[in-house]
Each structure stands twice: as C-alpha cells, then as structure tokens.
Amino acid sequence: MTKSIHPENNKKVTFEVVINTCHGGFGMDQALLDNIKERKGHEVDEGIRRDDPDFIAALREMQTDKHYRGAPYAELYILTVTSVSPLFVIREYDGFESVETIEDFEREAELSQAKEFGKIFPQLYI
Numbered sequence: 338m339t340k341s342i343h344p345e346n347n348k349k350v351t352f353e354v355v356i357n358t359c360h361g362g363f364g365m366d367q368a369l370l371d372n373i374k375e376r377k378g379h380e381v382d383e384g385i386r387r388d389d390p391d392f393i394a395a396l397r398e399m400q401t402d403k404h405y406r407g408a409p410y411a412e413l414y415i416l417t418v419t420s421v422s423p424l425f426v427i428r429e430y431d432g433f434e435s436v437e438t439i440e441d442f443e444r445e446a447e448l449s450q451a452k453e454f455g456k457i458f459p460q461l462y463i
Contacts, residue, residue: 348421349419349420349421350419350420350421350422350423351417351418351419352388352417352418352420352423352425353388353393353415353416353417353418354387354388354415354416354418354425354427354436355387355388355392355393355396355413355414355415355416356387356413356414356416356427356434356435356436357407357411357412357413357414357429357432357433357434358404358412358413358414358433358434359410359411359412359432359433360410360431360432360433361409361410361411361412361432362410362411362429362432363383363407363411363413363429363432363434364383364407364408364409364410364411365383365407365408365411365413366406366407366408368399369395369396369399369405369407370382372395372398372399373385373389373391373392373395376391376394376395377391387427388423388425393415396413396415397415400413400415403415410432411432416436418436418438420438420439420440421438421439421440422438422439424438424439425437425438426442
C-alpha cells in the first residue's frame with residue numbers, strides 16, 4: 338500500500354475547479370479575460386490557475402445553465418470537488434477534461450501493485 342499525503346485529521350475539503358466539458362479544448366474569450374482582469378487589477382491569460390477564485394467568480398457571473406462557451410469548441414464548467422487534499426490534476430482527452438485527486442492516484446497505485454502481484458502469483462485472481 339502506498340503512503341498517503343492526507344492531512345493528519347483526514348478531513349475532506351471541498352474546492353472548485355474550472356474544466357472544459359466538450360470535445361475541442363479549453364479556451365477563454367476576451368469578455369471572460371476582461372472580467373477576470375477587472376477583478377484582479379492586472380492582465381491575465383489562459384494560463385490562470387483553474388481553481389483561482391477570481392476566475393471562478395467571473396465564470397459564475399457569465400455562465401448560463403451552469404456552462405459557459407469560453408471560445409469556439411470550449412464549454413467551461415465549474416466542478417465542485419471533495420477530497421482529502423486540495424491537490425488535483427486535470428486530465429484531457431480530445432479536449433474533454435476531468436479532474437483527478439490524490440485518492441485517484443492512490444487507487445491507481447494500489448491497482449498497479451495488485452497487477453504486479455498477480456504477475457508474480459498468477460494463481461491468484463485480481
């Protein structure tokens with residue numbers, strides 16, 4: 338079993354992350370960039386952190402039906418994530434994005450270890 342980097346009390350934290358929910362790719366239009374710039378007081382670009390509070394507030398203000406067309410072939414969505422850690426990775430396939438947390442990586446590591454164990458002891462089924 339892998340060692341965890343959970344907080345000591347194992348309390349869950351909830352945070353929000355912006356992801357693209359359609360094929361094409363993440364993108365922001367000038368109106369959204371200007372809204373974020375107004376909130377921050379300085380220029381921003383598409384490299385902004387996806388959990389940035391000003392980004393999320395601007396997107397929430399501009400979205401309709403929980404989505405925002407941020408650019409051609411981009412549909413931005415504010416995803417609420419609950420995890421034992423605020424660390425996350427955004428995975429992308431053909432433009433469609435998902436969020437993985439530390440728990441996802443721990444499960445992946447445990448599955449990988451189980452598969453390796455199965456190669457050593459093929460009589461055990463995993």
